[in-house]
Amino acid sequence: MNCRVCGYKNIKEGYFFRCYQDYSVNIYRCPECNSLFSDYDRNIYIKLHNMKDSTYKNHVILAQSISVHFKNCDFDRIYNELGKSYKNRFVMDEIEKLDNRELKILEIGCSDGYLTSFFIAKGYNILGIDVSQDCIDNAKHFFGKKFFKKTEELDNNEKFDVIYHVGTIGCVDNPKEFIEYYADKLNSGGIMFFNAPNVSALYGKWINGTLPPDLTILFDPVKLRCWIDKKYKLKIVVLKKDLKKSLNYLFFNKNKRKFLLKKNKKKNRNLRNIPENLVKNIFFPIVFNIIKNLRIKINIPEEYGILVKLKK
């Protein structure tokens, strides 16, 4: 078994992980690059986009909500709504800092086009691409014609000044090839922005967050340098997580949910949500207050996402 990130050839047998009631995978750890990864299912993303009750439907809901502000050219509202996610805020802030509307920008994995729409609204020269035709159709419906399915409709020699991807690197088959392929589409001096899920944020085990088969790789920020080509300049920022988020991660394990079987799903979800909401909204706030007032220090991992700026 080879490491899907750095190619290390001697990966020992992993552990069996039941992500959902009806979906299990093997998880492997690479001793070379510290990544945690599972097998890759190439067809799952289109399936997730098409499934009626998949979390991917939240993307359409977000796009729909953003499209109202888009029609009103209300940049601030688009920014505030999208900026609730640190990954989106990172990309919007970094590109705005460049302060150049002439830049040619590409978003990879644009989903239903909501983040691309911020830059379209602001007059940037941008294209969004995605593997899902449904997403591209939605994006076109909400935000106009700047969207294409994957790279097929892009000119092979077309180069960009800025390329970004959000929540994508942990969902591709081969992250190294993926980065090299798109870095090749950057003009000299061009920049790629992306986020990566941090293996340290999940307590060394894949217990929560986005699970396989959707997200299939968690990365070690310190080891990014060992598999991303050294010819690129990298700036890596590791975000800190707050206590509330850490406790939610530790206590609420999504793997009781069903992934593919829909039988009794509604009933299960309601039953599960009653105690979860009680703990999150009543018990946790009380605990946080006590901890804050008594100034108790709790030793839990604080690392969260990884933000990367790659310069060609």
Ligand SMILES: [Zn+2]
């Ligand atoms: Zn590796």
